[in-house]
Amino acid sequence: MDELTLLRSTRDDTLAPSERTLDAGRAALMARIAASTPTADSPRVEHVVPRRRRRPLRRATWIAAGTAAALTGILIAGNVNLGVQSARASEVLRQAAAAAENATDASIGPGQYLRSLTHARWMSCSNPTDAADPDAMVCAPNDQTLDVYRPTDSGTPWVLVRDWGAQSGPTGASVETMRSVGGYFYGPEAPWQTGDVAAIPTDGSAAYAWVDGQYQGGSASRDEDNFVRIADILRSGLVPAPQRAALLDALSRxxxxxxxAGVANLDGVVGVAIGRAEPIRFGERKEIIVDPTTGSVIGERTVAGAQAWGWGAPGEVVSLTAISTTVVDEAP
Structure with a gap:
């Protein structure tokens, strides 16, 4: 007989506990339970339930939601603030446009010139020949003057006298005198800033559409390109009052x-700076300085948004000009 057969033969499946045995077991169990139940006189035993670890996901979700809400609030507040500032700038520009409409330009007689003098302080950057790094750039402020004479007679050459300051001009001289009928000093496609002034509409909305319609994909954005092209025309100092008023109105759009407010040009004349910061250029801000009482542009400036090429800390004025317009009897 093997071990398995022997084991099976010793087990009796017919045996079952008697009622007496079961009753005795129940009584013993109840006595054990009664003995373990605390009474008023018995010491209390605290049962410490292990603290369940919280899932970090729900908390992280709330933190993320809170952060998103805070960022949304900041963005909304920033947009609201920008909207308020833009509305204020638009109002200033419209006031300047109204002043320009009511302004009387200086009368220019036969043989006379409208002279626009720009005193500029621009950054001049160059690569030192002895620098260890071939890409190293050294930048420093450089004062220049651009003296433009526009004749009353369309057939008489315009005159530009330019002092390049510490630099040299295209001819290698630091001071150059150039003459060109129509003001084409730098080639047939580059009339001096204003181009055909007569083509500028005298209505602000139409002037904006005229500028916007010439966009060809330049600059960091369409808005920057429109702003710069309007500012370039205005800073020439040669725009008649009706077109100047329309361009100021267009700029507000x-x-x-x-x-x-309270920004001085390079010669110390105070006006209102009108500009915009371009995000793609790290917040660099281009501005024109306007005399709101006459609608005349008296200067321009550039305020750095971030440091580049080792110069231009955030908020630093990296270029500044002064612009004045007078009538003279002759040109150099």
Whole structure:
């Protein structure tokens, strides 16, 4: 007989506990339970339930939601603030446009010239020949003057006298005198800033459409390109009052334009700076400085948004000009 057969033969499946045995077991169990139940006189035993670890996901979700809400609030507040500043700048520009409409330009007689003098302080950057790094750039402020004479007679050459300061001009001289009928000093496609002034509509909305319609994909954005092209025309100092008023009104229609009061040009004349910061250029801000009482542009400036090429800390004025317009009897 093997072990398995022997084991099976010793087990009796017919045996079952008697009622007496079961009753005795129940009584013993109840006595054990009664003995373990605390009474008023018995010491209390605290049962410490292990604290369940919280899932970090729900908390992280709330933190993320809170952060998103805070960022949304910041963005909304920033947009609201920019909207308020833009509305204020638009109002300043419209006031300047109204002043320009009511302004009387200086009368220019036969043989006379309208002279626009720009005193500029621009950064001049160069690569030192002895620098260890071939890409190293050294930048420093450089004062220049651009003296333009526009004749009353369309057949008489315009005159530009330019002092390049510490630099040299295209001819290698630091001071150059150039003459060109129509002001084409730098080639047939580059009339001096204003181009055909007569083509500029005298209505602000139409002037904006005229500028916007010439966009060809330049600059960091369409809005920047529109702002810069309007500012380039205005800073020439040669725009008649009706077109000047329309361009100031058009400038108020460029998104993101804001104003800063009490800004002095390079010669110390105070006006209102009108400009916009371009995000793609790390917040660099281009501005024109306007005399709101006459609608005349008296200067321009550039405020750095971030440091580049080792110069231009955030908020630093990296270029500044002064612009004045007079009538003279002769040109150099």
């Amino acid at each position: 460029v998104p993101g334009v804001t104003s800063t």
